[in-house]
Amino acid sequence: MTVVPGAEGAAVLICDTCGGHDSTVDVTRDRDLVWPVVTALGWTGSAFATGPHRCPRCNEVPGTARWEPREHHPASHSASYDLRTHDDVDAAAITPLADLDAVLAERLRDDLMHAATAHRHVLVDLHAVHFIDSAALGLLVRARQEAKQHGATFDLVAPSRFVRAVLHTMRLDSVFRTFPDMQSAVDTVAAADGRW
Template sequence: MTVVPGLRSGTVNLICDRCGDSVEAVPAVLAEPEVVWTVLVEQGWEGSPFAVGSHRCAGCVVASLVAAPPEVGGPVDAATGPGGWQVDVEELPEAVVLTPGGDIDALVVDVLREALAAALSGDRDVVLDLCRVGMLDSTGLGLLVRAHREARQQGRSFCLVAPSRFVLTVLHTMRLESVFLVFDHRAQALACLAAERPDLSTPGR
C-alpha cells in the first residue's frame, strides 16, 4: 500500500498494492506515524498494521477470499484454512490452549475466530500459543483485541505465549503490550493462571 497526502487538508489517499485502487481517508491521531491499522480497519482493508508491507483494498480482500485456491498440501473446510492451516486445541485444567498453525491473515482468520469463540464459550481461561506464528495482519490483531475484551467481560484471562518479534513490535507500537498478558513459554502462562485461580477446596471460597 502507498499512502500519499490527499487533495483535501487532513486527508490521505490509500493506494492498493494489488489493483491500484485508491480511497481517501481521514486518519485517526496515531502515536506512531508508520502505523496504519486504524485506517485499514475503518476502510475495510486488510494487511500489515504498519505502513510498510502488503495491503489489500476491500475489493481485493473479497476477491482473495472467494477466488484464492488452497495451497498445495491440504483442503479448505470449516476446520482448516489454506494448505491445511488449523488451530490445535488442548483443554487443560488451568486453561484452554490454542496453537495456530502459522501466520494469521485474512485467509485463515475465520478458523482462529471459530476456535476462540468455542474456547471463550467455556468457563476456563484461554491461552493463545503463538510459537508457530511469525506475522499477523490487521485482521489478526483486531481478533486478538476482541478476544481479550470478551474474556475480560467474562471475568477470565486471555494470554499470549511466545509472540514473535514482529508480533511484539505490533503490540508495542499500538500501545497494547500492557493490555495483554504475555509469556515467553506456555508453562509460565499456565503456572500464573493456576496460581490466580481460587482454591475451591478451601472453605469459604
C-alpha cells in the same frame, strides 16, 4: 502488516529482522505502494505494505542477504491450528500453526470465541506465528474483550519479535499479558487460581 497506518497519513514501518520501527513514514499518496518512501529511508524489502521490510541498520550487518522486493504469499493453512484444554486449570490453549492472517483468523474465530466464554483462561500460543495482519489482530482484541466480559483471562504465549513490535506500535502491549512459553503461562494462571 509490516506497515501499520497511523494518524494523519503517517504509517509505521516495522523491520522483520530486528523488530525496530520508523514512525516518520508518510504514505498519504498511496497506502499500499510504499516503495518510494521505503527506499528513500534506506529500507529494503517489498514495494507493498504487506511484504517484508528491513531497516537500514539490519541491511548493514555483514553476511546478511538483502531483501529484494517480492510479493507476500499467504500462509499455508493445511494444518491451521491446534486446540487443547488444560482441565486442571480450566484453560483453553489455541496454537495457530501458520502466520496469522485473515484466512486463518476466520478459521479459528468460532473456537476462539467459544473458548473465551467457556473457560476461565484462554492462552494463545504464537510460537509459530511470524506475521500477523490487522484482521487477526482485531480478532484477538475482540476475543480478549469477550473473555473479560465472562470473567476470564486472555493471554498470549511466545509472540515473535515482529508480533511484539506490532502490539507495541498499536499500543496493545499493555493490553495483552504475554508469557515466554506455555509452561510459565499455565503455572501463572494456576497460581492465580490457587491450584499450585
